[in-house]
Amino acid sequence: MQITVSAGKGGTGKTTVATNLALALRKEYDVEFLDCDVEEPDAGIFLKPDFESSQPVNIKIPEVSDEICTYCGQCSDACEFNAIATFGENVLVYPELCHGCGLCSLVCPVDAIKEKDKKIGEIRMGKAGAIDYYEGDLIVGEPMATPIIKELKKKTSHDRVSILDSPPGTACPVIESLHGSDFALLVTEPTPFGLHDLKLSVDVAREIGVPVGVVINRDGIGDANVERYCKEENIPILLKIPNDREIAELYSNGIPFLDRLDGWKEKFLQLFKRVERLAEEERETSEKGGSNLGKSEETQTSKP
Amino acid sequence: MKIAITATGEDLESNCDGRFGRCSFFVIVDPDSLEYEAIRNSSRKARSGAGIQAAETLAETGADAVATGNVGPNAFNALDSAGLNIYTGASGTVEEVVGLFKNDELTQVNEPTTSGGTGRKK
Known part of the structure; x- marks a missing residue:
């Protein structure tokens, strides 16, 4: 069972929800936690893991041999990211633009391009009490988070409860975090910004076929438009966390509020049971050939 | 001698576009005859490395120089x-830019003048 906690808008409470959920489940279930927000992994502040090991994450970048290269420019033409350029008898490689796809070396007619490893970050592994804890960390200045999240996800196993704390937004790193998950728990706040970005998250999750449910954080501020939207779109609201000073104070001290405030463990457990049911329903419907996601195959393929 | 000027349009009356890699047009002018x-x-909407690709485009036109607002590190390196x-x-x-060029009123640079756009973090 893989649950990705995501949000279009930053600062809505992804990590709060993900860490509290993991803690609520730690006794009854076999839980692993993956901090996929590799640009600024921060779930460790709340779960306080002890790290036992780490491994580097590398991408392959091209290295061009001046002796073999004929300066034909086919590598430059092929590169979608303009990471390799040919000027006369000069081939320039821009490692920070390279996505490590290897296409340049494939199209090179004279085999002048070799690939070499470049470290872009690392994965750290350890334990947070009973929870197996993994986090990715992208080197500052490196632009590509996705390869680290890919590597991180190799640690997940579908017979456990995996909770993935996704980066914010709707770009590639988020898609990588969501891809293959059984459920997307989308955290939002009940404000116009929250709603705007929630809609984007819902679109992304539906496009890649992951069922969604919403957690409203800081409930009590803003307006009722998030709830209206969820009703119209038939999206379950699975939990509301109030805009509460005590919760905020615990958060700023790095303390998961579930450990200190009564009743929340039960609420998160209930949330998990509902997520399990919703994910199961979605699996059954998609096995029958339909989809619960409110989108037929036709509308998906007719999209540009 | 031909100079490429980053522009928002396709003729001498068009405004100069201050961006190099993501300008709309290059107007390539012979400063003496004003033929252009x-x-x-085409790299205006590149996902990344617009400046690099634009430099490749310009290299193919045979322009000897480029005049623009700013160049980032990747574009500079490529143009160089x-x-x-x-x-x-x-x-x-x-x-007007051609006029500035002829009167030696543009700055010839030997290093990037901005930290770059979308492609590179510094």
């Missing part, structure tokens, strides 16, 4: 490798 041709900048002289601080219409 305009080419659309392509052997183009780089002038920054250009503004006004394309024709």
